[in-house]
Amino acid sequence: MRPRLNLTSGRIDPERPSTLLRTLILSWSKDERSRRVTPRRVVSQLPIQLTGCMLAIALLMIVGLMGLILCQGLGTFWPQPLWELTTSDQGRYLGLVHRREPIPADDHAQGARAQRTLYRIGNRDVYETDFVWINDQHILTQSRPTEAVVVERLEWGPWYGFISDVKTPEGTVSGNREQVWAALLRQRPSARQRTRVIRRIERRIIGDLNDEVEQHRLAIRRLELRGRLDTPTEQRQLQRHQHAIKVLEQRYARIADSLGQQRAQDQAYRVVLTSIDGRQKELPISAIVRIHQPNRLSWCGRVAVYADRLREFVFDPPREANTEGGVAPAVFGTVLMTLLMSVAVVPLGVLGALCLHEYAKQGPLVSGVRIAVNNLAGVPSIVFGVFGLGFFCYLIGGTIDRFVFPERLPTPTFGGGSILWASLTLALMTVPVIIVATEEALAAVPNGLREASLACGASKFQTVWRVVLPAAIPGVLTGTILAMARGAGEVAPLMITGVVKLAPTMPLDHLWPFIHLERKFMHLGFHIYDVGYQSTNIEASKAMVYMTTLLLLGIVVCLNVTAMRIRGQWRQRFHSADV
Amino acid sequence: MTDQPRLTTGQTVTIRRPARPPAAAAGEPPETAIAIDALSVWYGKVLAINQVTMSIPERRVTALIGPSGCGKSTLIRCLNRLNDLIEGLRITGRILLHGQEIFDPLLDVIELRKRVGMVFQKSNPFPKSIYDNVAYGLRVNGEQRRVVLDRVVEDSLKRAALWDEVKDRLRTNALRLSGGQQQRLCIARAIAIEPEVLLLDEPCSALDPIATAKIEELLYVLKERYTIVIVTHNMQQAARVSDVTGFLLMGQLVEFDATEKLFTTPRDPRTEAYITGRFG
Structure with missing residues (x-):
């Protein structure tokens, strides 16, 4: 088991990459050294050991960095259970475990062993904070209610709680939570469809219209800049553009009208969310991005949620000042x-x-x-x-x-x-x-x-x-x-x-x-910098930073691998069978 | 020097390809293809070629022998002005290719190199296909017609005695050929543009005896069409393939004569010492 070193050239046999690591291990294992390695050999191998050390340090840095990013990033989208807690100070909370740590020493409570947990309780619009620290010894009861729902919304971040009513023009479903949940799930596809239609009108049709109006406005401005608007041809052109703008504006008014109707219709389908402490919030169904009951999810259901979140991250535009949605x-x-x-x-x-x-x-x-x-x-x-x-x-x-x-x-x-x-x-x-x-x-x-x-x-x-x-x-x-x-x-x-x-x-x-x-x-x-350092909700956006970093690294690797492939093809042309 | 060349004044620079006279009958003295007149070459302050005067006969193989560093390669590279690339090189004297001064500043050196092809010591095919290697000289001269290229490639490869070995794989990379094949490919590449003179700078020094024998046979055939100048370390080779041999020592042309004469009855004692292996 001696490392295969070519001592005359001081190089490690390139045919056997593992010898490098073995050299490293052998050089630091005590019995091996005392038994075989003479002082002279230690000196002669010192440069080789140094190269091994440097490689190990480099590897450690890469593996550590990648490991950190992968662990922190890839776990982000995995649906976690919602815990219902009651605490000794009469508090009731529903949230996800975000992070655990020992209570800092100056917190004179129960000695060094005491732990505290940071729960993400969501509902930023009613609680005004996303997170709460709870000392473990203050917790009286802890359970995982099966009907607890995670509602990812377009605004105000996630809602952790329950669904009490689903209101539609046809009637209101309330009372039994199972029935309400089923009704909400039934309404989701049509809500998504309405959102799509509205977004299409907003982005595509109105956007194109604005662009057209802008083109005509620029044409008029061009004519003005040329400075001679008195010739009949230019007068005619001017009038043509002005007329076109007028027509477009009329069309815009019609579209805006229909958009208003669509929106009003969409607003009629609503859902009432209840928090653990009984506070309520009503919002249109179309404002829901994703909804699931984490305590009830099967393994497949979790994978589906994970995949959907990942898809949104990679293929959708960001929401909520870049802290949610995609990149x-x-x-x-x-x-x-x-x-x-x-x-x-x-x-x-x-x-x-x-x-x-x-x-x-x-x-x-x-x-x-x-x-x-x-x-x-x-x-x-x-x-x-x-x-x-x-x-x-x-x-x-x-x-x-x-x-x-x-x-x-x-x-x-x-x-x-x-x-x-x-x-x-x-x-x-x-x-x-x-x-x-x-x-x-x-x-x-x-x-x-x-x-x-x-x-x-x-x-x-x-x-x-x-x-x-x-x-x-x-x-x-x-x-x-x-x-x-x-x-x-x-x-x-x-x-x-x-x-x-x-x-x-x-x-x-x-x-x-x-x-x-x-x-x-x-x-x-820049997204990493912006989300990591410029956002107000740093705790919530940390995961996004890791995922974005991972994605950036992935893109760099993809681009490089492509270039390396091309390089490999070119190199092959210069390889000769015998020279 | 029996047939002293007529030295022109270098006024005419248009490229003249003289109509080739029929091969000189045996015994008749051949015409001069290249006349070198008092050529001296300095690398900076070092004198590499010292007052060499010789005339290279048309459609014969002329061998240049001599110990390493005697200036053989420098001399042969003057003939197609490949030495121009070297900085600090200075040349005096004249070289006349079919009576035309090649150092004439008005002469198009690219035209000259088309007329004087060269094969190098280390075979240097381009990392392209066999076909593209042979067609390279034509393509850089603007020949695009497929038919012409096909014909010339086949013709050149046949004349370089390589056609039968590669005709089924003209599209494969030339670097996959063996050393001897690569060297013959380089010869095919050089003769594809129909030069008047073919320079070979130790073409067999990196080859085994069988490949060497093939190239030597090839030279024997090629000299019916081209004037060949070969630099070699190998005196047996010079004796075998050449009609005329020049012995260079320290940049000087010690002796220049018919091969038979030079190897059997050398006039100069230094030549005798060299060819009998007492130095060099």
Whole structure:
């Protein structure tokens, strides 16, 4: 069981990765050391042991971090039992166990052993707080009522309690809790349908209408800016636009009317919720996002709730100041921004590296440029953000606005933060990574290939384009992987170049020209910061932070694996059977 | 130097491909393909080639032998100006390819390299398919027509005696070929653009005897169409394949003569010492 070390080269046999760990274990196991390892060998193996230690530390950090995120994040959506408690001070509570801890020492109660528990009691609208600490020794009775219901609502967070009435235009169901529950479940599909219809009218139809009105308004403004409204053609155009707006406004009035009716109809279907201490709250059925009786759920039911919560998290927009709902816009923003950044940075970096390595005459100037590029990688990212804001947003974007979209001023189009400028800022930030990686790759292309190409009568450009660059592609992709990983995780420069807490519109939608690079966007990294540090209900949003982190890591891994796949395919082309 | 080349003034730079005269009859002195006149090459301050004058006969194999570092490779790389890439290189003297000065600043070096093909010591096929390797020279010259490419690829591979081995896998990566096949592929790539001269820089030094024998046979056939200059370490090889041999020592051309003569009755004692293996 001796570690297989190649002592002449001081390297650990690459064929047997496990030897590294074994070395580590053996080097610290006492009897092994006293029996076999002479002092001289200890000294000779010291560097190897050090490498093992460093690897172990790195592994520990990665495993620990991933473990923490996975444990804290993945458990979040699992439905937990609702506990009903009565306490010695006549309090009655219904809630989920959130966290347990020993009572701090200065709390002079029952010695060090005493525990207290943080219960999430929900019902923020009536209790004004989501959480309550209860000392374990104050609890008189504890039970899990089967009819207890978790109601996830559009507003005010979850409600933990019971359902007393279901009111519909056809009549009211009350009394027997089983019947009420069944009635509520019956009403849910139609309520969901009504919500869908209302949301469609609000988002799609009215949104499109607004967009159309805005187009006409801008057209009128354009005519005004041209300054000569007296010619008959322009008068006609003006009148046409004004007429169109009038027609659209009439249509809007009709739609708003029908929307009002739909809403009134929807409001007629209501549910009355009761808390454990008898307080009541009435709300429309359509305001319920999800409803379940956790103490009664079968294992399959729990999985279903878990899956539904996960689906909402990944595919739905956020609610309640980002602390509930999903992160879909942030996922989309992150991916789109990272891809845009890659599209911008790879050509830039590769061309720069080609110029530096293949064309430029090596000398002090080129060395200076190279040093400058490398140092650029050390500039704090926020500095890039400030540069991006000044250069891209204000200078370039402002100029575009002045000459291309003057009719929209003073509202900026490209003149403010946007996904385009954020991507370009990050591209600038990551360009050194690509340049360095590409230069390394170009240097590794055998000179024989260049000579062979030139000897075939190819020009320098043809040689670079057809032979050298393809051979350097794997290296370029390595650089791209590093750049994407850095770019996707970056937050500071984005905060001032286009990321917002809540973007009303996505950079991609059904309105022409479909991709709106001038829009602001949401980003998972910023979402973590915002939810974790800027929200008022930190205890409740902690789980969201872990889940968002997990998602961000997942996205980075996905992007990297894709790039690695491509790199693997390219590499295969350069493998030879026998050379 | 019996057939001193006519030195032109370098005024004409248009590429002239002379119509090829029929192969010289046996015994008749061959025409000069490349005339090297007082060529000296410096790498910075180091003199690599010292006043070399020689004339390389048309459609013959000319071998350059000599110990390592004697300037053989430098000399052969001057013939297609591949040395241009090296910084700090300085050349004096003249080289005339069919009477045309190749160091003429007005001459298009790319055109020159199309006329003077080269095969290197280490086989260096591009990491592309066999087909794309052979078609590379044509493609960079703008040839796109599939029919032409197909014909030239087949033709070149046949002439490089590789066709039968690879005709069923033209689309596979050239790097999967064996070392000897790769070197023959490089020859096929070089002759695909129909050069006038083919330069071979120790083409067999990394190959086993069987692959070497194949290449040598190939040279024997190829010299009917091309002027071949081969640099070699292996004196037996030079004796076997070449018609004319030059012996280089410390950048100087010690002796340049018909191979038979040079190997049997060398005029210079240094040549004799080298070919009998007393140094080098």
